[in-house]
Structures are given as C-alpha cells and as structure tokens.
Amino acid sequence: MKTLLLNKDEVGRLISMKEVIAAVEEAFVAFSGGQVDQPDYIGIHLPPPRGEIDFKLGYYQANEVISMKASSGGFPDNPAAYGLPTNMGTILLFDGRTCALTCVMDGSLITGLRTGAAGAVSVKALARKNAKTVTSIGTGIQARLQIRAINEVMTIEEIHAWDNHPATLAQYKADIEREFGIPVVMAASKEGAVRRADILVTTTRGKGTLVEAGWVKPGTHIVAIGTDQQGKQELDPAIFRNAKIVNDSIAQCVTKGETWHPLNVRIITQEDIHGEIGEILAGKKPGRENDDEITIFDSTGMAIQDNTTASRIYRNALETGVGTFFEFFSQPAGRQHA
Amino acid sequence: MKTLLLNKDEVGRLISMKEVIAAVEEAFVAFSGGQVDQPDYIGIHLPPPRGEIDFKLGYYQANEVISMKASSGGFPDNPAAYGLPTNMGTILLFDGRTCALTCVMDGSLITGLRTGAAGAVSVKALARKNAKTVTSIGTGIQARLQIRAINEVMTIEEIHAWDNHPATLAQYKADIEREFGIPVVMAASKEGAVRRADILVTTTRGKGTLVEAGWVKPGTHIVAIGTDQQGKQELDPAIFRNAKIVNDSIAQCVTKGETWHPLNVRIITQEDIHGEIGEILAGKKPGRENDDEITIFDSTGMAIQDNTTASRIYRNALETGVGTFFEFFSQPAGRQHA
Known part of the structure; x- marks a missing residue:
C-alpha cells in the first residue's frame, strides 16, 4: 500500500485560493446536507508556557474521505529554543472504503487557507x-x-x-x-x-x-x-x-x-x-x-473544511505527479500476522 | 524538521517482546501514578459491511511523548476487493516539548504486541x-x-x-x-x-x-x-x-x-x-x-501502552539507524507564512 507524502512547500503550490474556496463551499453544503460525520475534537493541553495540540476528525460520506488534522499552537519557546514554528500541523487522509492511509501532508497552511476561504x-x-x-x-x-x-x-x-x-x-x-x-x-x-x-x-x-x-x-x-x-x-x-x-x-x-x-x-x-x-x-x-x-x-471552523481542502490538494498531487510515495506495508492481504 | 518513517517490517524488527513487556509495565505504572493524559478516543463508524476507525491519543508526561494511534478494523471486503488487510493502523509520535511530529510508523503490529505483553x-x-x-x-x-x-x-x-x-x-x-x-x-x-x-x-x-x-x-x-x-x-x-x-x-x-x-x-x-x-x-x-x-x-487496553511501546521502537530505530527521514517542512522558524 502506497501513501503519498506532501511537504509544506508542495502543499502550498498544489492548490489555488480559488480551489480552496470551491472546496470550502463543497464542505459547507455537505455539512448542512447531513453528509458529514465530525466527532468532537480531542486534544492535550501541555503545561504552560506551552499551548495545546488538537486532533480534528471528519468523514465526508459522498467522496469517501476520512481526514484527521493534528494541529498544535501556542508554543512561544519553539523558535528560540528549538528552531521550530510556534504552530504546526499534520493532516492524514484515509480512503473511507478501506481505511487505508492514502496521504500524510504538512497541515500548517490549510487551517489558514480554509478559514480565509470561508470568509470569501x-x-x-x-x-x-x-x-x-x-x-x-x-x-x-x-x-x-x-x-x-x-x-x-x-x-x-x-x-x-x-x-x-x-x-x-x-x-x-x-x-x-x-x-x-x-x-x-x-x-x-x-x-x-x-x-x-x-x-x-x-x-x-x-x-x-x-x-x-x-x-x-x-x-x-x-x-x-x-x-x-x-x-x-x-x-x-x-x-x-x-x-x-x-x-x-x-x-x-x-x-x-x-x-x-x-x-x-x-x-x-x-x-x-x-x-x-x-x-x-x-x-x-x-x-x-x-x-x-x-x-x-x-465562522468557528470545521474538520470538513480541512477534509475537502486536503482532498483537493491530494488529487492535484496525484494528477501532477507531485510528492513522495512511501510504503508503510507491503505484505499481500490475507497473510497478515499479529 | 525531520520526521522518521517506519514501515511494518521495520517496526516488527525494531522491538523484542521483552522490550514490549517492559514498555507496558512502564505504561501501567505511569497511568496509575497520574503521569498520563488519555482523552476519550474518537472514531468513525462506516456503513456496513465496513467497520470502524478509531483515534486514540495519549500523553506521557515523564518522557514528553504524545502518541496518536489510528486503527481501523472490520473491513471484510478489503482483501478480495482491494488487496488490503481487514485491519490497519498508523501511529504518530509528537515531541511534547514542541509538538513537532517526530515519527510516523505503521501501527498494525503494536496493538497486538502491547496487548500480549499486558497479559505477561x-x-x-x-x-x-x-x-x-x-x-x-x-x-x-x-x-x-x-x-x-x-x-x-x-x-x-x-x-x-x-x-x-x-x-x-x-x-x-x-x-x-x-x-x-x-x-x-x-x-x-x-x-x-x-x-x-x-x-x-x-x-x-x-x-x-x-x-x-x-x-x-x-x-x-x-x-x-x-x-x-x-x-x-x-x-x-x-x-x-x-x-x-x-x-x-x-x-x-x-x-x-x-x-x-x-x-x-x-x-x-x-x-x-x-x-x-x-x-x-x-x-x-x-x-x-x-x-x-x-x-x-x-485488560481493556490503553493509549499509553501504544505510547510507551511506539516510543521504544522509535528510540531503537534512531539508535540503529533504521527507517527513512522525511522533511514535512524546512523553513527556518520565524519565517513561517500563513
């Protein structure tokens, strides 16, 4: 099974704001039309001065994509102490038909993009x-x-x-x-x-x-x-x-x-x-x-916006051959142990 | 920022059952000692005959590791229709100090191993x-x-x-x-x-x-x-x-x-x-x-068992040079946009 990996630069290049707007429109219609399963998010609050990390899950029934976005924010010491941003994110996409992991992409751009698109x-x-x-x-x-x-x-x-x-x-x-x-x-x-x-x-x-x-x-x-x-x-x-x-x-x-x-x-x-x-x-x-x-x-923001936006990025990546494939397992089905 | 990727074969080779047992002992002591934050898990139930996918989150304060395990099960059509196993899993590890994504590993072996170890x-x-x-x-x-x-x-x-x-x-x-x-x-x-x-x-x-x-x-x-x-x-x-x-x-x-x-x-x-x-x-x-x-x-199974077991696998991988690094972003801190 091959999983597509997309880094932040690739994510940024793979989608236009017009496409994000279309993806967010699709998300809003799907949500209000009852085609979405979005459980309450879960998270961990780290001890101060650190912030939190949240996990937001969404299932878009019509296109059979399950998305999970891990996003952290509020880590003021990250830049100076660790050379890292204060906020980071990762998005996983799963094929709803099988629950195979199809894509792991950097998620630090998508929250901003889909929230901007919601306003538009x-x-x-x-x-x-x-x-x-x-x-x-x-x-x-x-x-x-x-x-x-x-x-x-x-x-x-x-x-x-x-x-x-x-x-x-x-x-x-x-x-x-x-x-x-x-x-x-x-x-x-x-x-x-x-x-x-x-x-x-x-x-x-x-x-x-x-x-x-x-x-x-x-x-x-x-x-x-x-x-x-x-x-x-x-x-x-x-x-x-x-x-x-x-x-x-x-x-x-x-x-x-x-x-x-x-x-x-x-x-x-x-x-x-x-x-x-x-x-x-x-x-x-x-x-x-x-x-x-x-x-x-x-606008409070919904997992389904991440879902449709990340799905568009993933499809664009496949169509244009961008990204890196990684095989998390290669065993033929039916021969799994443990 | 570099994230270590580990496939299923590597995960299986990187830990012995003795080490899993030690990791699970550590997990049980940490949990009962109040050193663990394990929110209720969230999941999506797919329409029958498909099963479900669950996301289990755990934070081990003493060693500053946050783990998230996505595990799917009960997809009887996967082998014949898609050439995939009926159950799959993925584990993410984050550094609790920064919430950087340190590792993405196949998670299909770990639930079985840590549950076996719990019995021992x-x-x-x-x-x-x-x-x-x-x-x-x-x-x-x-x-x-x-x-x-x-x-x-x-x-x-x-x-x-x-x-x-x-x-x-x-x-x-x-x-x-x-x-x-x-x-x-x-x-x-x-x-x-x-x-x-x-x-x-x-x-x-x-x-x-x-x-x-x-x-x-x-x-x-x-x-x-x-x-x-x-x-x-x-x-x-x-x-x-x-x-x-x-x-x-x-x-x-x-x-x-x-x-x-x-x-x-x-x-x-x-x-x-x-x-x-x-x-x-x-x-x-x-x-x-x-x-x-x-x-x-x-034994009902806890996220912290996945956490300590996956942490041991990750540390063993770093020590022995096993796995593949992937950079989800390379921008220096302080120059992030959006």
Whole structure:
C-alpha cells in the first residue's frame, strides 16, 4: 500500500485560493446536507508556557474521505529554543472504503487557507453586490488571508485597517498594497474604520467587544472569524439584534462562536439564527434579501473544511505527479500476522 | 524538521517482546501514578459491511511523548476487493516539548504486541510462582501473542487450548509447538481445559459466559483480554465473587471491560476491585498473597501502552539507524507564512 507524502512547500503550490474556496463551499453544503460525520475534537493541553495540540476528525460520506488534522499552537519557546514554528500541523487522509492511509501532508497552511476561504464564501452569499470597501479589524496572518480570498470573489477598491500596534498596521498596509495593489487606509480609530465598511472582517484574538453596534451601517456584511472558543469575543452582542445571522455550524456557533454571546445575554434566541451557510449555498434558504440588512457570518471552523481542502490538494498531487510515495506495508492481504 | 518513517517490517524488527513487556509495565505504572493524559478516543463508524476507525491519543508526561494511534478494523471486503488487510493502523509520535511530529510508523503490529505483553505483565504480578500450565480459550492471533509474551516471563510446560472450530485449533497446536516447542493439548471440552489451568487466558470475541465459575480451581490466574467494549463477555460474573480483581484502568474496566458484568448484576461493587495493575507494579498494593486465591486481570487496553511501546521502537530505530527521514517542512522558524 502506497501513501503519498506532501511537504509544506508542495502543499502550498498544489492548490489555488480559488480551489480552496470551491472546496470550502463543497464542505459547507455537505455539512448542512447531513453528509458529514465530525466527532468532537480531542486534544492535550501541555503545561504552560506551552499551548495545546488538537486532533480534528471528519468523514465526508459522498467522496469517501476520512481526514484527521493534528494541529498544535501556542508554543512561544519553539523558535528560540528549538528552531521550530510556534504552530504546526499534520493532516492524514484515509480512503473511507478501506481505511487505508492514502496521504500524510504538512497541515500548517490549510487551517489558514480554509478559514480565509470561508470568509470569501460568505461574501459571495451575503455581501451586497455593490460592496467595494473592506474593513479589517486585526492585521495578522488570517487578516491577510481573508483579503487574499475575498479578492478572488469581488473587486476590493479600498481597505480600512485597524490594529492597536501601529508598526504591525504599517507592515500590513505595505504587504497588502504590494501583493494585491489594493490601497490600504490605516484607520485613526476603530469606529471610523467600521463606519466605512461594506464588509467588516474581524480576525483578532479579542476577549471583549471590539466593534460597537452603533458603528455598523445598514447593508454591512460582517465576517466574524476570531471567536472559535469560549472566552473569545469581538462583536457587541447588540449587533445581532436585527441582523441576519448565519453560522458555519449552528451546533458549534451557539456553544463557542460569536453567536454564543448574544444568546448568553438573551439578545437573541436560537430561533433568530437564519441558518447555516451551507443551507444558503444549497438554495434551501435565502442569502441577502436587500441592500439594507446587516448580515453576520460566524465562522468557528470545521474538520470538513480541512477534509475537502486536503482532498483537493491530494488529487492535484496525484494528477501532477507531485510528492513522495512511501510504503508503510507491503505484505499481500490475507497473510497478515499479529 | 525531520520526521522518521517506519514501515511494518521495520517496526516488527525494531522491538523484542521483552522490550514490549517492559514498555507496558512502564505504561501501567505511569497511568496509575497520574503521569498520563488519555482523552476519550474518537472514531468513525462506516456503513456496513465496513467497520470502524478509531483515534486514540495519549500523553506521557515523564518522557514528553504524545502518541496518536489510528486503527481501523472490520473491513471484510478489503482483501478480495482491494488487496488490503481487514485491519490497519498508523501511529504518530509528537515531541511534547514542541509538538513537532517526530515519527510516523505503521501501527498494525503494536496493538497486538502491547496487548500480549499486558497479559505477561499480569502473570508476573499475579500468577502463582509454581504455575506451569496455561489454558487458552480462543486460538487466534491474540491467543498466540499471549503465549509469546507469557513465555518470556515463565516456563510454560503445557498448554490446554479450546476453540469451537477444530481446524483452527489444530492449526494453533501446530503453530505453537513449532514456534515455542511447548506441547499443546487440544481440549475435548472447555470445562476440562479450564480445570487444568494455572493460568487461564481468554481472547475470544465472546458475547456471553464462556467460562463457568465452578470450573475455575483455586489459585488460578485469569487473563481476561477479549472484553473491551459493551456487549462483549467471556467470564461467568460469579467468578468475580471471591476473586482478587485487578484492572488495567478502573475507569475503563467498570464501563466496558469484563469487570462491568459482575458490577451490572451486583455480584460485586466497585469497592471489591483490588486495584490497578500499575499500583501493584509500583508496590502500592499487594499482588498475589497466597496460592489459593483466584486472581483476575481485566485488560481493556490503553493509549499509553501504544505510547510507551511506539516510543521504544522509535528510540531503537534512531539508535540503529533504521527507517527513512522525511522533511514535512524546512523553513527556518520565524519565517513561517500563513
């Protein structure tokens, strides 16, 4: 049995952002259509200052792929003490028909890519067709990937960016303008940036309200990325009061997403959630219905996004002959011992 | 960062049964000593006739190794339709200090080896010092591995074996006599075989009482292997009434081991469990105290046994230069993107 090995450089070269967006759309439709088995993830918390390692498992029934992503994060001593990144990842793919291990690939790029793509998928489904400006609260790696992905699905005329570290903000402006040629305005205030947004993207590690309800103009589409566990928060819960609320997974968002906060303070009930993005993509529920409504996409991230993205990378590798095969066993079937 | 890849043949050559036994002893002591983090396992059940794939995670704090074993089983169509075994496995090892992926090895041998070794560890701790005969109820792969392991810790003079398939039983006799030179008596009845046991090993996929209480003579040590989930059973619950009951993990055995059955019918309460094998190995609790007591070791299997066994294989590979290194990424730390 041959298993394909893909290193990080190969993974990065094997997929375009357009393909990641298509893979994430497929993931959302499959999930909301009941074609996905995603058990709760398991993990180990290491003693401080170390972070954690999580294992996320997903089975996509329609294409018979089982994926397992091991991802570690929050190891501040790794670079200096060990010459290693603070975050690492590995993805295993198994053929669901046999459970043979078909692929082991570096997984450090995929979480960022599929999360960026999720924002773009929501922009296609929920932003105004005449949207021109994106406001980015947060200027880290995921903020850049959001721009990279959204830039594939619309023409961004201007970006208003805010960060509480001026040097980081200036670097973001320089990088985005060089890479995409989109002018970036370094916002003097969060409020000013939010008021200019057609699309508002939040990608911070926030632990409280960063965006107040009064700042959000009618017609804004909000891509809420940063909150994927209890204790994180970016939006004033009051923003949810009259907004069209869309989740990647309702089950996840109501327990650990941005959507948990307005539920917790009883600004909304679960019945006020419009639906899952996959239902909109499948045509089962409407997306944006007029130019005045505020739409919110709450992204918590799902194993099935890793699954469809990694599957596309694997298929592209086979088609283009990229990667290294390794035989974990060679014994003919029926002659196994022990 | 370099990751060591080990195929099945290499795994098989890299460790002796003596080393597996030592690794499993270490695992039991570490577990009962609170040095282990083993979250509940997660898995996917495939549609019939396919089986399942499980992911078992363990962190051994003292030696800073995190292990994840993916193991699939119950795919009857694999050999004919795909030329693959019905059961497969893969083990990942991570350095707990950084969460770097240090090793990917075939995992199809390790479950069998560490389960066999568990029986031998219990024989050292709980069987009579003058034990000579082993009775084997079940004659499959695990029954053979029990003999291979127990043969490392005592001199077996005779084996009484029972199986309800005469051809399987004859093959077991031929294989064991050839490999170990130990005479095997093909039992005419289960009762007769059990009555002759100094050590009774049960390794069936039984779903009811296979061994009756009246057959078990004083001084017998029972190695109960087959029951590792609800619905499986091998022993008459009445055997537990006056026996010294030892578990690998009390938490697991009382919910899905052989020990669940006498608890369920109230023949015993949890207070009647003598302790965990790791407590006995660590000298915190006595093992066998006289030649008349019946001792029962209930083995449900733990991720930490995979962890310490795979760690020993990995260390042996590094020391002897066996295996293939693969670089999943080569970028210097601090220059990671996305």
